[in-house]
Amino acid sequence: MNLHVTGTQAAADGFVCRATDSLWTAIERALDNGFGLVFVTGGDGEALGRLTLGDLRQALREGAHLGNASLSGIVRPGSLDDADSPVAPVLDARRRIVGIEKRPGAAFLPVAEPDLSHAELRNLMDAFLSTWISSTGDYITRFETSFAARTGMSHGVATSNGTVSLHLALAALGIGPGDEVIVPDLTFAASANVVIHLGATPVLVDGDPLTWCVSPEAIERAITPRTRAVMPVHVFGRPAPMTEIRDLALRHGLFVIEDCAEAHGASYDGQPVGSFSDVASFSFFANKIVTTGEGGICVTNDADLARRMRMLRDHGMRPERRYWHEEAGYNFRMTNLQASIGCAQLDRMDAFLNMRRKVHEGYEAALGHLPGIAFPPPMPSRHAPVTWFSCALVPAEARPRLIEACRQANIDLRPFFHGLSSMPAYRRYARKCPESARLSACGINLPTSRKVDAQTTARIAEIFASVLTGGGG
Ligand SMILES: Cc1ncc(COP(=O)(O)O)c(C=O)c1O
Structure with a gap:
């Protein structure tokens, strides 16, 4: 009051x-x-x-x-x-x-919050009241069709999350023991985990200093006679140079699986991410640009591959012959309840992208002048990135103090992912990835939601200034 x-x-x-x-x-x-x-x-x-x-x-x-x-x-x-x-x-x-x-600071400001409106609630109630609460229902079909169309692809196969959608894509392409899949070192662990769970080997490749994604040159250097596929990840909403990666993969006879979990709506050469590959995967976890709570989707232009993914998603059962299993599949299905939320979110996706872009611009304006603070390098014009989390690079030695000072002020900051090569789970696959190590040491994710306004960014700037000039934290 x-x-x-x-x-x-x-x-x-x-x-x-x-x-x-x-x-x-x-x-x-x-x-x-x-x-x-x-x-x-x-x-x-x-x-x-x-x-x-x-x-x-x-x-x-x-x-x-x-x-x-x-x-x-x-x-x-x-x-x-x-x-x-x-x-x-x-x-x-x-x-x-x-x-x-x-009143920024009065309540805890998380780094991410799902943006849920009356539209999601009404869809969810509708799906609930229809009693189609498992993996069959109108919303599933609508979500698959709309999401695929938005990505410029013919088929969408919705899944229970963005990890199993990667798993499903690789499994449907027949990736398995003895195969190598080229994966960025700087990504969320799911990208590499699925390769390992299928018995294949992730070949970790460093990020490019400008794009932060894997470059075609780095991919080419990592190709061996065992390479079957490449999995570019559009990390933090930054699209990898997909035209070149697709051409390179074609020349070498490799599959491309795009991991678009963090880049809904980004594009390269005027084409949406997710439309360059054999299969592309998206995540709809609650911190993603479009959310279904948990959820994922595979999109493809290949009708046979889409059919195979649908079958594998549903225990390997033939759709036209109940309880007849062609191969051992999985239960990777999305529910109609999840899809009902997704349909409302898709209608609001442009507004989400706009809001996120403005939040990031607000941080650039408020923090850009501070000593030692940098933002992701602007991308060349062929890349059209989106803001997933607003990211900044800070002096590595000051990062824990910045995070702690913000925490004291009820503001949540997150460090970037660790480079996969630096962690025990991936020791067998570790490679020298200096760029990934640098970003991982300096990167922070800033709160990115519609609650962030000029007052919030000014408050964070004040805290940063105090820590960076030795005044606090
Ligand atoms: C690059 C990347 N790939 C895959 C995933 C996995 O998605 P999910 O959390 O929906 O399983 C994530 C999610 O955080 C991600 O950031």
Whole structure:
């Protein structure tokens, strides 16, 4: 509650419910404003209190009906003053809400948050009420078709996560013992794990200093007579030079499996990532640009391969002959519930990309002048990156202090992945990867969500400045 506005003030629209509104209205509004709460007003417009999604969930658990016109019965007296609220109402002399003040630091700011609106909730309820809650249902088909189309591909095969989609792609291409697959050293471990689980060997390749992805030259140097496939990863939303990688793979008779887990919407040479390879895989984990909670998809233009992936995804069972297994397959299926969330997310994908780009630009403006802080190098014009996590490079020795100082201020920062070669699980495959080691030592992921505004970036800049100039942390 604030009569004297100190922070960023915004319009109260979307944050206010009347005491006579239903629980459902409050839930939708709390989702749509992105802060997970609403302020409740009485008959004269006076502020009565605050309701968080946690309060609304508790009311449901205690038996309240979604359609009940009774927010007044739920709202706690005094809740307007809660110090841990990320937003507070600005009140006039008659306690009417005239605006909203955002208060960065009041509540924990995670590095990533799923952006879930009333649209995802309505789809999810629809899927639930249809009773098609397993892996058959309208949303699955719609999600597969829409996602493949968005990537410019003919077939989409949705899976339970972005690790098994990589696994499925490699398995369908027949990768197995004795085969080598070229994988970047700087990636999330899943990219290499699936190769190992199929009995093949990941050949770890260093990243390029400009793109951070594997370069065609580095791939070419790693090719041996046993190489069967290459798995470029568009790390942190930065697209690898796919035209050249595809041409190189063609010349050497190699499969290409693009790992697009972190790069929904990125493109190279005007073509979306995921459209350059035999199979491309995406993840829809909750920290990804588009999420289904857990989830993944394989996209391809090859109808036979799509058929084979569908069969392997479903225990290796022939679709037209129930319980007849051509080979030992897997259960890698996505549920209709997951897909229902995904359909709503896909409709909002352009807005997500826009929001993420603006958040990253905000960090560049706020932190760019600080000593020792750098941002990912701008990519040549053929690469069109997206922001997954906003990334910055900081002095390696200062990174733990920066992370700790932000943690003290309720702000979550994450270090980059460790280079795979540096970890015990991949010792057998380790190679010298100096670029990956450098990035891994200096890189941080900054909170990237619609909660991040100019006030947040200014606050982080203040903390960074204090740590980097020896004043704190
Ligand atoms: C590059 C990369 N590949 C694969 C995955 C695995 O995806 P999932 O978490 O959906 O299994 C991730 C997810 O974090 C990733 O970042």
